[in-house]
Amino acid sequence: MSVAKLLNLQGIRGIAILGVLGFHFFPNYFPNGYLGVDQFFVLSGFLMCMLLTKTEKLSKFEMISNFYIRRFKRILPLYQLIIFVSLIALYLIFPDTTIEININSAKRAIIFISNQLKTLEDDYFEKLNMAIDIFTHTWSLSVEIQFYLIVPFLFLLPFRIISLTIISIISLFYFYILPSDIAFLNVFARIWQFLIGMIAFIIHQNISTEYRSVKNSDECEKQQLLSEDEGNEDGEGKEAGTLKTKSTINYDIMIRMMIIKVILVIFFPNTIIEIISRPSITIMTGIILIFSKGDDILLSNKILAYIGDISYSLYLIHWPISSYCKITGMSNYALLFLFLAVVVSMLIYHSFEKWYTKQSNIFIFILSISLVIVNLGILYHQLFIKNEESVSYNLKLTDDKTFEEAKRMNHEWNLKDKESITFRCNGRPHGWCSYDGLNKNNTLRIFAFGNSWTSNHAKLLYEECGPKVKEILRGAISACEPLYKFPTEFNGCPDFLVEVEKHLEEFKPDYAFHITRTMAIGTNYTEDFENDPIYQSILNQTRRFVKNIKYKLFILNSIPPVNWKEVDNIADNLINNVSKDKIDKNLIINYDEHVFATKRYAQLIKDCGSKCELIDYHGLFYRNDTKTFRYYDNNGYTYMSAGNHFTPLGSEYLRPFWKHFCREKLE
Template sequence: MSKEARMKQKRSDLQGIRGIAIISVLGFHFYPSIFPNGYLGVDQFFVLSGFLMCMLLKRSESDPIFTLILNFYTKRFRRILPLYYLIILLALISLYSIFPQTAVESNLNSASNAILFISNRPKSAEEDYFQLLDAGSDLFTHTWSLSVEIQFYFIVPIIFILGTYLSSHLIYYAIIGSISFVYYTISDDSVSFNSVFARIWQFLIGMCVYLYTEWSNEKKRMTEERDELISCENDEQLLSRPECQSIIIYQCIVILITVYILTYPVAITPEFSKPIVTIFTGMLMCVSEGNAVLSNRFLTYIGDFSYSLYLIHWPIFTFWKLQLENYHFALIGCLLLSILLAIGTFEIFEKWYLNLSLTTIFALVVLLLISNVFLINFDEAVQVFNHAKQNKTQFEEIPDKVTFGTKKISMEI
């Protein structure tokens, strides 16, 4: 297989890791007492995103800088924005329709932050992420991670382009990642959780993983003896080789440790769990290609619709929290509804818009964005409309003749 073909080949094992990550997040949101460490699935998302970003940038590495940047933003924004703005729009419609009036004002402010991708802004003590999750009154709490990722999009091309002028990309990324990690460790909880600069190290681990796998694959292709050996051995013989068995054992160990941390029923301090899960996810991605467990259809399909599921599940959970909290079976129903709606959205909307032309997607995003802005400012728009209507009515009620002193002035209307 050519280098270009391998770069375009979709790794099903990464979708499997994505599936594990979204299952962890759902477990934490719906059943936090059972899965108190499930939030670490978001850290896995950041590593996976770093891998994808590096792959997209490497594909355009030989292009002019402007083309490289344009291709990167075009591909990422066409993937993220249509569904993101659609879910915000539907959440706003439901906010006005079925949520209590007391939830409207605070959620409109959150929606404004969400459409601008600044949901990860510095938080006060009253706005702690985990407290907001526990309260369950904000439909857009979960958009903080998308805000972090989008903000990194404006940084990563600069990091990548500067790295192309250096001989060792891995060392360069390791230095930047180390600086980011130090910033993460010395910052307070709110900053270390929300700041994109405290998350750069996680994205860069994913980028380093991509560079390593590319180097590893290139090395394999250049080894003619290995190619000849593979061509004359069947799968059973290959799997029996010591190096293959070692890789399989290593894969299993890393998978088990990662899943164990994510599902451990006692909360682990983030200072320990975040670096461990992030590093182990990167280590797993280095060797997981072709892994049967991670590449199974169940996990990979969950990974396929994980973006829809992440966006959809939280507004539904918020509705349960505000309206149906006393009904435990309703929580199970909301979880199942989230999964069904996510599958439907993925199959009907995501697959549809990803096949549209760039111009059509741009028009769709603009339409959704305008609709969101209108709904966020709906009350003000109604007030302006009513005020204009009232002024028009008053103007129409002015009599035909108005008397000033002894003079009569006729007004033709």
């Protein structure tokens, strides 16, 4: 294959990685950017077939072993290095609340099984929504590696194009019959995309062979005609040459238009239905691989080709950086973080990636194994620490606890933050769950919905309200506010609103609880509620909800969130005699948005009428003497984790409130 043709392949790779970057950093503007991964799969199939073709004259054992050595030599060192760097960053700069989920995720990433679903939280788009898992993106490398295990044997099938086409059709059918979250990650439901790439290479190779034969034949005829018509005027020859040029131009325009279509689909600002976009991108990419020439003005663009060159480094490094951007609430600086990802990728590409690919197989094997051992050491070291002491929701603390002990426990609660939002439901903090063990002789039915705060309150709701009710249905999704369908990078929110309405209509609860940490409801505030689009959206959504609620919708009022960086500093600040009002002020963020949210909620209760009532924590946490919210006790134990969830102590602090509430409000 010519160098120019390989430049085209890098151009396709460049388009693919740009799509992925757009989707991860600016999902509101590039909702179809995830299709770049589909392009990677097609391109991978094309290149794998090319590599196997180059060695098919060797014995089968040599061909297969050569293939695996070359692929793992290319992938493993950088992959394991990025896992190592990500783990170091996890402990140094990421919130403690992200450590546990990433330890579990890294264990799967190291052995390339990140695409194996275990719970709802393993869903790819749910992980993107949460942005907590810095190894989410490794699912595609897992799919690739798993495909590598079977591709040599697919290559050896007889009647190659026919066999691969049949398997592609079966795989595509499998893709569409599986649930979407499983199909998205399943290698067998993705094989058809790799095989499109393989078929594209076989056809491209056949066309190239035929073209070379025709070209050689034409050269002979041309020499003969030149010798016969040496003295003739060349007007007729010019006409024939012109016709050939026009045909070539028309052909090039067709391919170029297809490239433009691919770019338009991937970067289209509105979501395109997956059943249309995925096969379209896959097939068009295959056709482009077959027919594009090495001098294509779009694909051979040097900038695009360079982006393709660094695409592997960029793909591996961009998501941890994007995740940090989102977790720390700095999404407004996404462009800056994207620039950082590109710069870091360039440095890694030129300093490490280009270097190690030139090393011997033995050296790379030792390097890769060393990195794997170091990564496993980090993971198992954390597991050892993690098992020192278990933290219970029933934890009772006495006044003789020291600040040092408070510091240790606050850190431990941050590490185990996920446990604070996990109550029954097979360990699933999000999704839909019906709680069992309630008295079926009771008549009341409770419906609780919202974001992770719903799950954070589930134990209290079950234990304090449960004795009076027959059924409790809980629905939760990360980082959403069901009363407001706000423009968000979290793709699952609109669908969740539809699910809430559907479940309310089917369940028809006596009481419903909207338990949500407010985010967007406090933004873009105006006192003109009649012309406030956010408030009107909240009001309309509430009215749709309450029509299927028999008695009342209880809405948890806003309280300000905490600055995750300050939670671990509470005890240290008390040790250093920092005033509590100063600690309070440093601990709280987005106070104005909280105030605006409370005003909108107050107006909502007025407009909703008797069917809506506020649940207000203001009196529990607001200190009139310092005019601040205080989320810790006198011993320095925090009520709120760095993940903005109530800790075990925080939940116990809320228990008397809920005991009284359930006794007085549920009839």
